[in-house]
Amino acid sequence: MNDVLIIGAGAAGLAAAYELKQLGISVSLIEKAALIGAPWRGRHEQLCLNTHRDLSNIPGLEMPKSYPIFPTRDQFIRYLEDYIDFLDVPIEFGIEATKIAAQPQGGYVVTTSKGQTEARHVVIATGSDHQPYTPEWPNQAEFKGELIHSGEFRHAKHYRDKSILIVGAGNSGVDIANHLAKESIKPSWMTVRKNGAWIAPKDIFGIPLQPIARFAQGFPPVILDVAMALLERILLGDLRKLGLPRPSKGAATRQIEDNQVPSLDDGFIASVKKGLFSFVPEISAFTTEGVELVDGQTLNPDVIICATGYRLGLQELVGTMKVLNIKGVPTFLADESCSAHPGLWFFGLNTSLFGNFYIRRSESKRLAEKIKRQLEK
Structure with a gap:
């Protein structure tokens, strides 16, 4: 044995x-x-x-x-x-x-x-x-465009001159958006759940965030929640004004309770401010040309990338x-x-x-x- x-x-x-x-x-x-x-x-x-x-x-x-x-x-x-x-x-x-x-x-x-x-x-x-996970939506099989899981994404250059819908504002979704933001793409979107998402800067004025943040270990979650909210606001601006829903939990509390960490921005938020990307609510159903959102909007992207995680x-x-x-x-x-x-x-x-x-x-x-x-x- x-x-x-x-x-x-x-x-x-x-x-x-x-x-x-x-x-x-x-x-x-x-x-x-x-x-x-x-x-x-x-x-x-x-x-x-x-x-x-x-x-x-x-x-x-x-x-x-x-x-x-x-x-x-x-x-x-x-x-x-x-x-x-x-x-x-x-x-x-x-x-x-x-x-x-x-x-x-x-x-x-x-x-x-x-x-x-x-x-x-x-x-x-x-x-x-x-195991890559992609939800099943009504009429999903009818969509005529390109539909992939984020794990199938290979290079941002393949999506030049296309409009993209990224499903999910987690680490994979924001990482892909960081790369797409550096390419010549058409106006695109990212869906976000109503309970919001935390996005943190990858660095602070050129200094990587992680070596600084590790000194906060041991602080109570409520203190870290406040610190992360202030950091996001100071360095990225008021993301609520950009359409990103206010998270239902603080960043540290969400990590503890839901095992989810903030996504790291490296150019994506700047592209949102320029109008290249927009935050939109969740998908309710597919159409042959695109998707319907829970608020009644209809979008017709060329490509849908499901950054919907893994099991x-x-x-x-x-x-x-x-x-x-x-x-x-x-x-x-x-x-x-x-x-x-x-x-x-x-x-x-x-x-x-x-x-x-x-x-x-x-x-x-x-x-x-x-x-x-x-x-x-």
């Missing part, structure tokens, strides 16, 4: 493996994809990290100082390739975990595409972008264990455990205002220490 099996060799899984190895714990890793960094390889060509280079490294190995402040997609993939050489832990690629079952005597049996394996601890680190896709893997809520999200995350399922961990699925890579450093260390203590019992 393995001491620890990690499912998923993304940044979170690698961070956990590093800290476990530091404590002398043997680790096995399996990865569904054939190559390291598969989700990154599938993202658009212009993608960059939205977190600072020096705060985005996996424990034990810094990113090269030759990388820009916000490393590109391809640079981060090279870093992951270098990291698995540095980590020197066996990783079996091309193996998919399909089901986890608890054993009466303790530990778990994991069924994979290669067969079954046993482990005292199982760390599920399959990522938060496992974790954990139901088949652990659905019978009663560890998921109605949204399919684990009821315990990071270094938290469940007394009903000791040794089962969901790692790398939570978010933070201060950067997901950044918080994995401390979370992976705490996770490894907790596993070590349990193995020693």
